[in-house]
Structures are given as structure tokens and as C-alpha cells.
Amino acid sequence: MRHALTFLLLGLLLTGCVSHDANLSWHISGTWSRAGGDLPVKSDGGFLSWTLTDPGSLIISPDGSFSASWGVGKDMAVYHGKWRVKSGMLILTSPNGGSTSKIILLDEHQFVYEGTSGEVVKMQR
Numbered sequence: 001m002r003h004a005l006t007f008l009l010l011g012l013l014l015t016g017c018v019s020h021d022a023n024l025s026w027h028i029s030g031t032w033s034r035a036g037g038d039l040p041v042k043s044d045g046g047f048l049s050w051t052l053t054d055p056g057s058l059i060i061s062p063d064g065s066f067s068a069s070w071g072v073g074k075d076m077a078v079y080h081g082k083w084r085v086k087s088g089m090l091i092l093t094s095p096n097g098g099s100t101s102k103i104i105l106l107d108e109h110q111f112v113y114e115g116t117s118g119e120v121v122k123m124q125r
Contacts, residue, residue, distance in 0.1 A: 020088065021085045021086060021087065021088070024085045024088065024103060024106055025084070025085045027106050027107070027108075028060050028085065028090065028103075028106060028111065029060050029061065029062045030059075030060060030125055031057065031058075031059045031060075031125065032057065032058045032059075032060070032111050032123035032124065032125060033055075033056070033057045033058075033123060033124060033125075034053065034055060034056050034057075034121065034122065034123045034124070035055055036052065036053045036054050036055035036056065037052050037053065037055075038052065038053045038122075039052060039053075040053055040117075040119040040120070041119065041120055042118050042119060042120065043102075043104065043114045043118065043119075043120050048117070048118065048119050049119075053119075053121075054070050054071045054072070054075075055070075055071070055072060056068065056069060056070035056071070056123075057069055058111075058123060060083055064082050064083060064084065065080070065081070065082060065083070066079075066080070066081060066082070066083045066092060067079070067080050068080075068092075079092070079094045079096055080094055080095075081093050081094025081095065081096075081098070082094075085103070088102065088103055089101065089102055089103065090103055090113060099115075099116045100116075101113040101114055101115060101116065101121075102114040104120065108125070109124055109125055110122065110123070110124055111123045111124070111125075
């Protein structure tokens with residue numbers, strides 16, 4: 001009986017995580033952009049760098065693919081690959097490598113996440 005209760009509680013916990021990830025996956029699809037020109041800050045609000053952020057765009061398709069571009073002109077970097085959400089994290093994989101970013105805020109107009117360097121990235125539709 002104790003084992004049955006343990007498995008039931010574990011199942012409910014996992015279902016909650018899956019539901020949250022499914023909700024994030026549903027809302028994250030679309031085209032997101034960032035104008036750039038801001039000073040990057042850490043997720044705790046601390047100083048990160050004096051280098052201004054680059055403009056960029058991120059297109060997340062419902063079929064699990066993504067396209068991203070950061071920078072301008074000859075300094076522009078373009079990435080293509082697959083995406084998924086797991087445990088509240090956006091996981092991007094591409095032939096160039098990959099990244100895992102903690103989703104901080106996601107609604108109809110804003111997508112805020114913690115970048116790979118610990119910086120807060122704010123994008124809008």
C-alpha cells in the first residue's frame with residue numbers, strides 16, 4: 001500500500017511538470033525579437049558587462065524547429081535546429097552546438113529567459 005501511494009504521488013508530480021512544459025511549449029511558438037542596445041544584467045539584477053546587447057530574432061515553430069539570428073552585418077550569427085521545453089527550460093540544439101535557457105517569463109507579448117552567460121534576455125512579439 002505504501003508503494004502504491006508513493007507511485008501515485010510521483011505520478012501526480014510528474015504530470016504537473018509535463019503539463020507546465022506543455023503549456024510553455026504551446027505559448028512559446030512564434031517570432032520573437034530584441035532591438036538590442038541594452039546593457040546586459042544577470043538574473044539577480046547584478047552587473048554583467050559594459051558590452052551592449054546585439055539585436056536578434058528567434059523564430060520558434062510548432063513543428064519543433066527554430067531559426068535564430070543575432071547581430072548585424074558581417075557580425076551576424078545565424079542558427080537553425082530543433083527546440084523543446086523540459087522542466088521549464090528551453091533547449092535548443094543545432095549542428096553548431098546548443099543551449100539550455102531557464103524560462104523566466106512567457107506570455108502573449110514577452111519572452112524573458114536566462115541566457116547561457118547568466119544574462120537576462122528580453123524578447124517581444
